[in-house]
Amino acid sequence: MRALLKMERPAWLLAAAALVVLVVINGLVQKGFFAPMVLQSNLTTFLPLVLVAIGQTYVILAGDIDLSVGAVAALVNVITVSVMAALGGSAGAIAAGMAAGILVAVACGLLNGLLIAVLRLQPMVTTFGTGIIFSALALWVLPQAGLVVPDAYWSTYGGAILDVPTVLWILLLAGLFVFVLARLPFQSWLKAVGGNRSGAFQSGLPLTGIRIKAFVLSAIFAGLAALCLTGETATGDPLMGQSLGMGSISAVALGGTLLSGGVGGAMGSILGALLLGMIGNVIYFAGLPYEYQTLVQGLIVLAALAGGVVLARR
Amino acid sequence: MNMAIEAKSLTKTFGSVRALTEGRLRVAEGEIHALLGANGCGKSTLSKIIAGTHAPSSGSLRINGQEVSFASPRAAEDAGVALFYQELSLIPQLSVEANIFLGREPRTAVGAIDRKAMRAMAQKLIDRFGEAVGPGLRPEARVSDLQPGERQIVEILKVYAKNPRIVIMDEATAALDSRQVAVFFDFLREKRGEGVSTVFISHRLAEVFAICDRITVMRNGETVAEMTVADTTQEEVVRMMVGDIHRPQKRAAKTGTATPIFEVRNITGARFHDVSLSLAPGEILGLGGLQGQGQSALLRGLFGITPLTAGTLHLEGRACRMRRPAQAMAEGLAYVSGDRVSDSVLQGRSIYENLLAALVMREGKLWLSPRQMAPRLSAEAASLKTKYAQLSDAINTLSGGNQQKVFIARWLATQPRILLLDDPTKGIDLGAKADLFALIRDLADKGVGIILYSSEESELLDNCDRIAVFNGGAVVTELSGATLDSFHLTRAAFGES
Numbered sequence: 001m002r003a004l005l006k007m008e009r010p011a012w013l014l015a016a017a018a019l020v021v022l023v024v025i026n027g028l029v030q031k032g033f034f035a036p037m038v039l040q041s042n043l044t045t046f047l048p049l050v051l052v053a054i055g056q057t058y059v060i061l062a063g064d065i066d067l068s069v070g071a072v073a074a075l076v077n078v079i080t081v082s083v084m085a086a087l088g089g090s091a092g093a094i095a096a097g098m099a100a101g102i103l104v105a106v107a108c109g110l111l112n113g114l115l116i117a118v119l120r121l122q123p124m125v126t127t128f129g130t131g132i133i134f135s136a137l138a139l140w141v142l143p144q145a146g147l148v149v150p151d152a153y154w155s156t157y158g159g160a161i162l163d164v165p166t167v168l169w170i171l172l173l174a175g176l177f178v179f180v181l182a183r184l185p186f187q188s189w190l191k192a193v194g195g196n197r198s199g200a201f202q203s204g205l206p207l208t209g210i211r212i213k214a215f216v217l218s219a220i221f222a223g224l225a226a227l228c229l230t231g232e233t234a235t236g237d238p239l240m241g242q243s244l245g246m247g248s249i250s251a252v253a254l255g256g257t258l259l260s261g262g263v264g265g266a267m268g269s270i271l272g273a274l275l276l277g278m279i280g281n282v283i284y285f286a287g288l289p290y291e292y293q294t295l296v297q298g299l300i301v302l303a304a305l306a307g308g309v310v311l312a313r314r
Numbered sequence: 315m316n317m318a319i320e321a322k323s324l325t326k327t328f329g330s331v332r333a334l335t336e337g338r339l340r341v342a343e344g345e346i347h348a349l350l351g352a353n354g355c356g357k358s359t360l361s362k363i364i365a366g367t368h369a370p371s372s373g374s375l376r377i378n379g380q381e382v383s384f385a386s387p388r389a390a391e392d393a394g395v396a397l398f399y400q401e402l403s404l405i406p407q408l409s410v411e412a413n414i415f416l417g418r419e420p421r422t423a424v425g426a427i428d429r430k431a432m433r434a435m436a437q438k439l440i441d442r443f444g445e446a447v448g449p450g451l452r453p454e455a456r457v458s459d460l461q462p463g464e465r466q467i468v469e470i471l472k473v474y475a476k477n478p479r480i481v482i483m484d485e486a487t488a489a490l491d492s493r494q495v496a497v498f499f500d501f502l503r504e505k506r507g508e509g510v511s512t513v514f515i516s517h518r519l520a521e522v523f524a525i526c527d528r529i530t531v532m533r534n535g536e537t538v539a540e541m542t543v544a545d546t547t548q549e550e551v552v553r554m555m556v557g558d559i560h561r562p563q564k565r566a567a568k569t570g571t572a573t574p575i576f577e578v579r580n581i582t583g584a585r586f587h588d589v590s591l592s593l594a595p596g597e598i599l600g601l602g603g604l605q606g607q608g609q610s611a612l613l614r615g616l617f618g619i620t621p622l623t624a625g626t627l628h629l630e631g632r633a634c635r636m637r638r639p640a641q642a643m644a645e646g647l648a649y650v651s652g653d654r655v656s657d658s659v660l661q662g663r664s665i666y667e668n669l670l671a672a673l674v675m676r677e678g679k680l681w682l683s684p685r686q687m688a689p690r691l692s693a694e695a696a697s698l699k700t701k702y703a704q705l706s707d708a709i710n711t712l713s714g715g716n717q718q719k720v721f722i723a724r725w726l727a728t729q730p731r732i733l734l735l736d737d738p739t740k741g742i743d744l745g746a747k748a749d750l751f752a753l754i755r756d757l758a759d760k761g762v763g764i765i766l767y768s769s770e771e772s773e774l775l776d777n778c779d780r781i782a783v784f785n786g787g788a789v790v791t792e793l794s795g796a797t798l799d800s801f802h803l804t805r806a807a808f809g810e811s
Contacts, residue, residue, distance in 0.1 A: 183426040185419045188412050195407040202403040203416045203472075204388045262407035 012256045012268025014304075019271055022278040030285040040165045044158070044232055046277035047167050048073070048225035052244045053251035053269040054174055055221025058214040060252050061187070063194030063261030064116060064123040066215060068131035069222040069248055072108045073241035075134045076101040076226035078142035081149055081236030089150035102223045108134055109219025113212030131245070138238040145237040149230060157231025170228065171270075178266040187265070190214060194261025250301040251276055316343045317379065318480050318511035319364060324373035326359050333359040337373065338537035339530055341480070344509040346502060348522040348543075351532035352555055352804050353605055353769045357515060360532070361482045364513070365397035366390030377480065396478035398486045404469055406458035411436035413457055414472045439471045446497040462489040470498065474505070481505075482513045487521060488786070499525045517604045517785060519548050519808035533557050552805040559801045572596075573631060575763040576732050578616070581625030585611035586787040589625075593732070593763040598754065600778030601767040603807045608787035609767040610652075613736045616765075617649040618642045629732075643676055648730035650722050652737030658721040659709055666705040669695060669724050676728040694723040699749045715746030722750065726757075733757065735766045739773060751777050771803055785809045 027033045033042075052069050059066045080101035087093030112130055115121045157166050181187055192200040193210050201207055222244070229240055248269075249259070255272030257264025276297060283293045317340055324337030334356040341347040351357045362368040364375065366384030375382055377393050384390040387397065404413050411432050412419075420428040420435065436453035443451075451464045460468065466489040473481055483502075487495050502512055502525060514526055522529065523543060531539040531554040539554045574592040581589050586608030593599050601609040614620050616627070618636035627634050629645055636642040639649070651657035660668050666684070669691040674682055688705055695702070700719040702712060709717060718738065725733070735754070739747045754777060758764055768774050774781050780794040783806035791811040793802050 180426075185417075185421070185427055188408065188416065188419065188427065191408055192405045192412075192416055195405040196403075199399075199403040199405050200416070202387065202399055204391060205417050262405065 012265065012271050015255050015268055015271040015275055019275050019278065022275065022282060026278055026282050026285070029282060036165075040167060042277070042281065043165070043167045043171065044228075046274055047170060048228050048232075048241065049244060049247050049251060049276065050171065050270050050273040051174060051221045051225040051228065052241075052248040053255070053273040054178060054266045055218035056248040057252050057255070057257055057264065057266040057269040058181075058187075058190055059123075059218045060249070060257055060259060061190040061194050061261060061264060062211050062214045063197065064211060064214065065249065065259070066112065066127050066218045067124060067245050068108065068112060068127040068134055069218060069225075070241045070244040071131040071134035071138070072105055072219050072222040073226040073229065073244055074238055075108065075138040075141070076105050076223040077230050077240050078138045078236045078238050079104050080227060080230055081147045082141055084150055084153070085147050089152075091152065094150055094153050098227055101227060102220060105219045105223025105226075106216055108222075109216035110212065112219065113215035116215065117208045117211035135238070142236050142238050145235060145239070147236040149234045149236075154231050154234040157228070166231075167228075170224075174224075175267075175270065178270065182265055182267070186210070186213070191262050195263070247276060248273070250297065253301060254304045317341070318343045318345070318377070319513070320374075320376040320379075321360065321364065322374045324360060324363055324375060325371045326356075326363060326368060327371050332535060334363075334370075335535040336537060337363070337370075337532075337535075338540075339364075339513075340540065341511050341513060343378075343479075343511055344506050345528065346506055346512045346514055346526045348514045348516070348526040348529040349532065350515075350519075350522065350529060350551060350555060350808075352771060352807065354534075355532040355555070356535040357532050358484065359535075361397065361484060361513060361515065364390070364480075365395055365482055367397070391476060391478070394477075394479035395482070396473045396476050396480070397482045398469060398473050398484055403472070404457050404465060407456065409454050409456055410440070410451065410460075410468050411453035413468055414439065414475045416472070418476070435475070436471075439475065440467075442471075442501055443467055443494070443497050446494045463491055463494050466490055467494065467498075478510065480511045480513070482515070484515045485517065486514075487516060487518070495521070517607065517808060519551065519805075519810055522551075523548065531555055548805075548810060552801060552808065552810070556800045556804045559799050574628075575630055577628040577631075579626045579628070581612075581615065581622050581627070583611060583615035583622045584620050586615070586784075589789055591765075591782055591789070593765060595761045595763055596758050597780070598758050598764045598766060598778045600774035600781035601765065601784060602771070602774050602781045602793070602803050603784035603790070605769050607784040607807075609784050610736050611787075612784075613649060613734045613765065613767060616642070617647060617734055619649075640675065643672070643728065646729075646731035647734060648672070648725035648728055648732070649734040650725055650736065650738050652740035654714070654717055654721065654741075658724075659717065661710070663709060664706050665695075665702055665709055665712070665720060666691065668709045668720050669705070669727065672724045673727045691723070691727055694727045695720060697726070698723055698753055713743070715742035718742050719746060719749070722753075730762065732763045732765070735764065735768075737767055737769050739768065739770070747773070771800055775800060775803065783807055 032038050056066055056069060080097040083100045084093050084097035087096055112127055115126050116123045159166060161169055189205050189210050192203065192205060193207055197207065225244065226241065251272035252269045253259055254275055255264065255268025257268060279297055279300060280293050283296060319339055319341040321337055321339040324334060326334040337356060337360040339349065339360060349357045349361065359368060363370045366387045366389050369383065377395060382393060405416065414436050415432055420431040422428045433453045440447065440451055440453065447464055447467060448461065450460060451467065457465060457468060470486055487498065490498060514522065516522055526543050528540065528542050529551060530537055531551060533555060572594050575595040576593040578589060578591045589612055591599065601612065603609060611620065615622050616636060618638045618641055627636060634645055660671060666688065670687060692705060698719040700723060701716055709720065712720065722738065739750060754764060766774065766778060775798065780792055781798065781803060782789045782792050783803060785807065790806045790809060793806065
């Protein structure tokens with residue numbers, strides 16, 4: 001057993017094993033779980049958290065944290081919906097709305113990155129603060145939930161492209177992105193910055209730029225999650241995505257990335273996010289009250305973190 | 315002969331401190347050149363200027379004949395100058411290969427890391443150290459799983475992966491065992507054959523004579539001598555480092571007739587090993603040697619801050635253990651750190667609270683009446699001539715020297731029998747130093763045993779009855795009586811007993 005623990009292994013193996021167990025349980029409690037329609041609907045529900053967790057991973061690898069992702073998602077949602085509505089709902093308007101949303105996300109990420117990496121403000125407090133500002137901006141742009149999204153937008157999102165559901169395309173593309181980034185020097189540099197900041201500096205790495213890029217990536221993924229949520233709900237809602245911040249951090253931790261930085265990867269976070277979704281599913285279909293869902297999620301995250309600490313102390 | 319480094323009249327001032335007044339260094343291409351000197355002689359300032367970490371205040375620096383002024387370590391690297399960092403630049407969570415090539419990873423055509431090439435290149439570098447390293451040192455191993463010596467080798471390989479023409483090796487052999495040192499020296503000679511110049515800084519004089527071609531000696535911020543190893547002796551080098559031999563004015567030295575108040579037998583801990591010392595009541599025992607040779611680590615171990623892994627402690631002949639600072643305090647020990655910011659100051663709190671910090675633990679009461687405590691504490695502060703307006707003022711209103719007096723008074727308030735001083739005068743003014751040492755002698759006269767580590771030789775020589783000199787975590791020799799002078803101290807600091 002000791003030898004097994006000592007073996008070089010990806011940190012996300014634990015999350016993958018847990019996911020398999022949950023899929024089996026889910027298949028037992030939920031009728032028709034493996035039906036394509038049910039799988040697609042589940043994936044539609046899980047996808048936003050998967051995307052946010054991917055972005056959050058890069059920030060956490062660099063030893064920082066981003067609490068503003070939920071607020072970024074809300075802001076991107078209301079901007080996208082407002083732009084689409086203002087331009088009349090044509091194909092061009094949809095593209096313009098999506099582009100505006102992602103641009104705003106980049107701006108949010110840049111602001112976080114500049115405050116933290118250039119002005120050296122504390123990441124947790126800073127992103128908590130900017131998150132409140134982004135939420136306020138979202139409420140200012142769209143004070144109440146409303147505005148209708150063009151039919152073409154949500155029907156494409158809920159439909160299929162080349163007979164493959166759009167949500168699955170998005171998941172595959174996100175997976176491909178994670179796979180590619182893991183092979184670029186950038187991810188090593190992120191780990192170096194999160195693992196030993198002064199060592200990374202002495203090795204000549206551009207610390208400031210690396211940290212800013214991580215925050216921009218995180219915000220872009222929050223923006224993509226917002227576009228997905230917009231397709232799912234077909235409406236603008238300034239209070240959307242409030243659970244994404246803590247949810248994404250839980251998913252990252254479950255996926256084997258150390259919250260102290262330097263160790264881990266986004267592939268695990270994808271599994272972690274799916275795992276969190278499946279836990280909710282199992283609780284729902286097992287007939288337990290909804291309140292238990294959060295409680296059980298909390299316990300599982302705590303167990304995962306404690307397990308990580310115990311393994312590290314070995 | 316082409317000169318790789320030609321530094322002339324380099325100076326560097328930090329605020330009002332002149333760290334370097336006349337830095338001169340000439341290193342030829344393909345030469346291994348030792349840079350020697352005692353603590354604070356300016357050798358690290360000089361090497362940091364050459365490596366681009368510090369900008370000089372004035373003077374000229376030529377690298378390969380080109381006048382340069384590096385804006386950053388990166389600029390120096392681009393000019394072919396690499397500095398060895400004592401383990402500080404490794405990322406423990408990353409693999410050996412990722413560390414060696416961090417920031418300069420070999421890439422494939424599409425820009426991804428070329429893992430195959432990286433592994434092969436790392437393996438080739440590791441093979442240079444052959445059998446001197448364990449099987450654990452593989453390209454894919456995590457740095458945090460390596461032995462200290464192996465980590466240091468990774469740091470060395472990281473330097474050479476940059477293909478430098480000039481290397482500054484600052485204490486690169488500190489964590490290596492003798493076999494690893496031998497292989498490292500072969501490696502250095504091979505690099506010398508390729509025309510690489512090395513500036514070699516070491517706390518072991520024997521190593522300098524084994525590997526170096528020439529020596530530059532510095533003293534008090536000045537380059538004082540340049541010599542060829544073949545034409546000199548260790549005695550002469552030590553004499554150059556010392557300058558005029560400082561013979562301290564002796565206080566009436568305590569003779570070791572009384573039973574020791576504190577005895578330490580064969581103790582080992584982090585960064586020191588097999589240390590044995592004894593302390594008589596009223597004696598001031600100095601810990602000497604170059605910085606970071608285990609002196610501070612020993613004091614922290616004695617006070618229970620870091621664990622001791624072997625050996626025994628005896629207080630007045632009775633065996634005892636110090637597992638926690640609270641235990642050490644209960645036995646009558648006190649410890650004053652030289653690192654005020656991280657170890658001593660209660661930031662933003664009053665002078666009163668800062669004075670009370672140790673006493674409140676010693677007394678172990680839930681409530682201490684300020685009315686009773688204040689006079690006691692202000693008396694302690696006054697004995698050190700601490701200057702302050704009111705006890706209720708914030709600690710930050712005091713100068714560094716006065717703050718340090720407060721922290722020393724904090725410990726004196728507990729009326730210790732044994733006082734451990736860990737470079738207590740770092741960064742405080744001369745007047746405060748004089749007050750401090752007057753008080754230390756006073757305490758010794760009252761029978762308190764004192765162990766003093768100082769990075770300033772003159773403080774040790776002027777105040778100590780005996781000096782145990784450290785090198786590489788062990789005591790090289792103990793100086794007392796006739797051998798208590800700067801010549802013997804410096805010679806021992808470089809490992810020659």
